[in-house]
Amino acid sequence: MTQPPVPRHVLPVLVLAQFAGTSLWFAVNAVMPDLQRELGWPTAALGTLTASLQFGFIAGTLVFALLAIADRIAPRRVFLVCALAGAACTVGAWAMVSDYTALLAWRFATGFFLAGIYPVGMKIAAQWYTRGLGAALGLLIGALVLGSASAHALRALSGTLPWPTLMLGVAAMAALGGVLLYAAVGDAPGAVARVTTLQWRALATLWTDARVRSSVLGYFGHMWELYTMWVLVPLILATRLQGATLSWTAFFVLGAGVIGCAGGGWVALRWGSARVAGAQLATSGLCCLAAPWAMHAPDALFYAWLLLWGVTVSGDSPQFSTLTARNAPPQAVGSVLTLTNSIGFGISIASILLFVSLADRVPLGQLVPWLALGPALGLWALWPLVQAERSRSG
Template structure:
């Protein structure tokens, strides 16, 4: 469909709905300092809470793929239903007695519902864009970044807001996003049924050289990404305590994470000239360097430290759309959907390992000294990607 025939509101509504829906992802992280204070939760709870969402998302992704729910039902119905259920799971914590087990169960349920929001939102966008899909998906990944950061913004702007109020605001936003998608975005003219999920596609990831390079690069990226997002507030707090400076940690957490939108946008523009592999390689290189600099950076001045975190925020996720592009290009066409499902599931499983590793050590070691433990992921990814780089003339 030519852009002049497509309703102008379609892409903005999809982006806004994706932004509101994915705000559920880190809602538990944004309020965790208050829960640790009020419920007496240990420092390791941060790793457990983040991992619960990741595990829920992995389970939901595989379940949705096996059952082909987005093919059996209209994708916008699936998106709407999961947005409402995710909003309910997020808000239910307010009504339950203080319990780490209940918190983890509800975060798992929220993650499961997110599998019907983020990937399904991509499918809805693909139904409206035969050309220009890459640009549309770049905005979609940017919406995920902003959604991830959004609960921190609520906490940063409303410092007196009770944690239950933060959850209520995020849940309301998610529900409204789902409703907007359902009412304002009909099924697009290019909507196609996905191929039947084939578990055997996992062999392709480790068998084909080009696909293996793209997937392994993504796996290394995922070792770093969500663990860093989870521990950004802890790093900001540690710097503020060390320098005895009053810092709005939630607001700066939002700013640093949201900076990834620039990385996605700039990377998308540069990929047309430089190629996705080169853009992903250099962004992954910079974020790897940021991992290694963490023990030194925490001693820097405020302006230097915040500039360093903004650079890290830009590059830590800016390579993500390029890895998706590289994986899609290298996957066998008949197994594209199944391959992407497996790569996503494996990548999020890997992220649980790094989250749990930092979560188990943060009580005994300064967070600045722990962040270099994220560097092996990008280093592995860079090593795996070397065959994808174009040869120099």
């Protein structure tokens, strides 16, 4: 029995809703320069606020995974409730922005509810696209990448738009994204029935199933590099640029990940998700190793290096999620993806804290190559799936 065609509106709605919902991620980061000027906060406040949201996301993904929220409750409903709750938390952050302790709490809560947006959006896509999932997730995670990179574009615009407008606008956009998805996308035909019990054995497939373990460990290597690269890019650009020009360039470098996500998804239809993920992970790792030379290269080569890195550092993420979703137990895809995200973001926080602390003492050209450890270990873990795809295509 062949899968009925997916209605054309489903993927655009999923992409728009994912972009709108995940824009909450860096809503405060985008207006931090204004808040620092008005409230006298130190630069370190930005790192603390970012870590607060990341810890909230880790806590949320752990709770959602262990309680199998996305597998026991209709994913559309989870997405809607979390988008509205995340928007409300951003409004709360705006209302209490002068109280730094309260702001930390609001950002933690925002991260918690993002656990019901990003992984749950992937679960919904996996239900609709039993075929071509890599391409669908390429666009979906591309929306996340663009939404995250938009913080730099918002920062560049902050001189013309007041910070309350930016924060409230992001909150409204997230709420509308949740409503749009709930109203316009129904339950996928043939979707696996929702479970009524906790799926401890299914969660254990992260280490008991060789195929799931291979994609998950590859993803963890990717996460060692990804968000630390995003944090370091403005510091790298600051060696040549400043002001709005720096912010716009950072937006284009990080936003270039959309090309890697969408283009990688298209190539994966013909080449396979494991090989696409492996090729992009290897390329981004080589970009890390090239840093000592590229940091001192002429402008054309310097910016070409950053763009290639921006394309590939994000472009493998949809294919890792595709591989995990395909190989995880069907009744627990949402929980397995969510737990994988939780562990991956924990790794990213450890990497960020380590590299940012070292950046004060070690030149960037000497520090960045150590990010390649993640891609190297990820490629080693992913290799069995790459070999399996080669043998099937051969």
